[in-house]
Amino acid sequence: MFTNMIIGRYMPGNSWIHRLDARTKLILSVAFIFVVFFANNVAGYVVAIAFTLLSILLTGLGVGVFIRGVRPLMFLMFITTLLQLFFVQTGDVLWHWAFLTITTDGVTNSIAVFVRFMLIIMFSTILTLTTQPLAVADAMESLLQPLKKVGFPxxxxxxxxxxxxxxxxxxxxxxxxxxxxxxxxxxxxxxxxxxxxxxxxxxxxxxxxxxxxxxxxxxxxxxxxRGYRGGDNRTKYRVLTWQKQDTIAVIGFIVFTVLLIATKWL
Amino acid sequence: MTPIIELSHVTYSYPNSDTPALKDLSLTINQGEWVAIIGHNGSGKSTLAKLLNYLLAPTAGDITIAGTPVTEENMWAIRDMVGMVFQNPDNQFVGATVADDVAFGLENRGIAREEMITRVQAALTEVQMAAFADREPARLSGGQKQRVAIASVLAIQPKILILDEATAMLDPKGRREMIALVHELKTRMGDELTVLSITHDIEEAASADRVVVINDGDLIETGAPAQVFANADKLREFGLAVPFAEQLKEKLRERGIDVPASYLTTEGMVDWLWQSISTK
Missing domain, CATH: 1.10.287 (Helix Hairpins)
Structure with a gap:
C-alpha cells in the first residue's frame, strides 16, 4: 500500500538526464516553473510542450511512467481548471445558467492553466524520477552554502x-x-x-x-x-562534480527560454 | 601487560532512579585482551559500556582509557580510541549507503577525502563487505549491517572495540559470523586491538580471554571462561544461561558418570565423549 504513495519515485537508469549533476536538475526544475509563464499563445505552448517531451525522451523511462506520476494530482488539476472556467468573467458569454457563466476567456484560461500545470508536474517528475533523493539533498546543501554566512545551519x-x-x-x-x-x-x-x-x-x-x-x-x-559534534569542521565523502553535460543542459535551457520569449512576437 | 581500561570505584545512577545501575565497580583491562562482560538484562553491563566513551558520566569514581582520564575535556580524544557497535543494526546506520556510513566517522573528524576513500575501502575489505559499498541499508541483512558497523569503527583505527550486545538481534548464522569476524580481527591485529564484548550469549562470551560477571551493578566474578562457566549453579543464580556442554555434564553426573571438573567447550565435550567410549 505504501508503494503508490510516493509521487515519482526514483527509477534507476543511466540516461543522459540521470547522469546530470543533481544541482543542474534542481535549478532547471525550479527555473522551469517560472519560465513556463512566458508562454501566452499557441506557439509558446507548442515550444514548451516540445521541450518537456524532449526532456522526457532523454530520460529513457517512457512517457507512461510520467503520466502515472501525474495521476495522483489529477483531482487538484481538475479543480483548478474548473475554477478558471467559471470564475473568469471577461470575453464573450458562451453559456449561462443561474450564477454560472462560461466565457471565451474562461475557456482559453482554463486550457492554459491545465497545460501549464501538466508541464510543471511532468518537468518536476523528471527530477524526482532520475535523481536519488540523497543527491537532491546534496544538491540543496551545495546550493544553500551562501546562507552559511548568515548563520543558517x-x-x-x-x-x-x-x-x-x-x-x-x-x-x-x-x-x-x-x-x-x-x-x-x-x-x-x-x-x-x-x-x-x-x-x-x-x-x-x-x-x-x-x-x-x-x-x-x-x-x-x-x-x-562515532565522533559527531556538529557541522562545522566536517569533511565530505560524497562530492558533486560539474561536468560538460551540465553546461550543455544549462545552455539548452537558455535557448528554450529565449525561444519561448520570442514566441510573444509571433 | 599494560592496562588500557581502568575503572576505580565507579558508581553510576540514572537520573530519577533510587538504586545505582553500577555500584563501586573497579576493573582493569589490559591492552590486547578480549574481555566478555556478562549479566542478565538490566544488570548494568550496557551502562558500563556507555561510561567508557563518555556517553554517560560516572556519578562517582574515575575511568582512564590508555592513561587519559575520561572527562568532558577529553571526550573526543576518548572517542577516537574507543569504537562502539550497538545492539540494533538499524539504529546505528547513519549513512545512506554502506560506504557513506563507514565514511561518517571520518567526516566527523575532518579527514581529507582522498584519505577517506582509501580508509573506507580498506575497512570494508576487512569485514568482507567491499562488494556492497553502494548498497542501501534496506537491502542488507542484520548481520551485514553489523559488519558495516564494525567497519565504521575500524576506519577510525581505535585501540578498543566495544560490542554492546552487538549480536543480540542477529539470527544464529549472523551471530556466528560476527564472532568469527572478531576472532579474525583479533588474530590479525593482536595487541593493537582490545575487545570488550558485552553480551548474554554464552558462546560469544566463551570466545573471550576473560569473563566478567555483573549482577545488579556489582562485579561478581572475573576469570577465564573455563573457570567461570564450570560453576553452573552460580550462573543460574545470576540469571544466566549455562553452556550446553556444562548442562550435559550435569546430566551425566546425575547418572553417576565421572566427568571432568574443568570447563569444556562443545567440541571439547564431543572429544571427551568419543575417548571415554573407545577406552571402555
Whole structure:
C-alpha cells in the first residue's frame, strides 16, 4: 500500500538526464516553473510542450511512467481548471445558467492553466524520477552554502534530510509489521467508511511514533560515539562534480527560454 | 601487560532512579585482551559500556582509557580510541549507503577525502563487505549491517572495540559470523586491538580471554571462561544461561558418570565423549 504513495519515485537508469549533476536538475526544475509563464499563445505552448517531451525522451523511462506520476494530482488539476472556467468573467458569454457563466476567456484560461500545470508536474517528475533523493539533498546543501554566512545551519539541515531519507524504508517496514500485528488481532485497515478507516490508523501511529523516538535516541548515541559534534569542521565523502553535460543542459535551457520569449512576437 | 581500561570505584545512577545501575565497580583491562562482560538484562553491563566513551558520566569514581582520564575535556580524544557497535543494526546506520556510513566517522573528524576513500575501502575489505559499498541499508541483512558497523569503527583505527550486545538481534548464522569476524580481527591485529564484548550469549562470551560477571551493578566474578562457566549453579543464580556442554555434564553426573571438573567447550565435550567410549 505504501508503494503508490510516493509521487515519482526514483527509477534507476543511466540516461543522459540521470547522469546530470543533481544541482543542474534542481535549478532547471525550479527555473522551469517560472519560465513556463512566458508562454501566452499557441506557439509558446507548442515550444514548451516540445521541450518537456524532449526532456522526457532523454530520460529513457517512457512517457507512461510520467503520466502515472501525474495521476495522483489529477483531482487538484481538475479543480483548478474548473475554477478558471467559471470564475473568469471577461470575453464573450458562451453559456449561462443561474450564477454560472462560461466565457471565451474562461475557456482559453482554463486550457492554459491545465497545460501549464501538466508541464510543471511532468518537468518536476523528471527530477524526482532520475535523481536519488540523497543527491537532491546534496544538491540543496551545495546550493544553500551562501546562507552559511548568515548563520543558517546548512550542514545540519542536509544531514537531517539525509537521515530522514535513510529511515523512510526502515519506518515503512516497521509500519508494515505493526499493521500485521494489528491485523492478527482483528483490526481491519481497508474496510468501513473513511472515518473508521482513519480511526484504524491511530493504533498504528502511536507505536510507530514511540519506536521512532526510541530509534532517534539510539541513533543520537551512535552518532556521538562515532565522533559527531556538529557541522562545522566536517569533511565530505560524497562530492558533486560539474561536468560538460551540465553546461550543455544549462545552455539548452537558455535557448528554450529565449525561444519561448520570442514566441510573444509571433 | 599494560592496562588500557581502568575503572576505580565507579558508581553510576540514572537520573530519577533510587538504586545505582553500577555500584563501586573497579576493573582493569589490559591492552590486547578480549574481555566478555556478562549479566542478565538490566544488570548494568550496557551502562558500563556507555561510561567508557563518555556517553554517560560516572556519578562517582574515575575511568582512564590508555592513561587519559575520561572527562568532558577529553571526550573526543576518548572517542577516537574507543569504537562502539550497538545492539540494533538499524539504529546505528547513519549513512545512506554502506560506504557513506563507514565514511561518517571520518567526516566527523575532518579527514581529507582522498584519505577517506582509501580508509573506507580498506575497512570494508576487512569485514568482507567491499562488494556492497553502494548498497542501501534496506537491502542488507542484520548481520551485514553489523559488519558495516564494525567497519565504521575500524576506519577510525581505535585501540578498543566495544560490542554492546552487538549480536543480540542477529539470527544464529549472523551471530556466528560476527564472532568469527572478531576472532579474525583479533588474530590479525593482536595487541593493537582490545575487545570488550558485552553480551548474554554464552558462546560469544566463551570466545573471550576473560569473563566478567555483573549482577545488579556489582562485579561478581572475573576469570577465564573455563573457570567461570564450570560453576553452573552460580550462573543460574545470576540469571544466566549455562553452556550446553556444562548442562550435559550435569546430566551425566546425575547418572553417576565421572566427568571432568574443568570447563569444556562443545567440541571439547564431543572429544571427551568419543575417548571415554573407545577406552571402555
Amino acid at each position: 546548512v550542514a545540519e539541515l542536509a544531514l537531517m534530510l539525509s537521515i530522514a531519507l535513510r529511515f523512510v524504508p526502515t519506518l515503512m517496514d516497521e509500519a508494515e509489521s505493526i499493521m500485521n500485528a494489528q491485523r492478527a488481532r482483528g483490526v481491519e485497515f481497508n474496510e468501513g467508511n473513511i472515518i473508521s478507516r482513519i480511526k484504524a490508523f491511530v493504533p498504528l501511529l502511536i507505536p510507530l511514533f514511540i519506536n521512532a523516538i526510541k530509534r532517534a535516541i539510539e541513533l543520537g548515541d551512535a552518532m556521538e560515539a
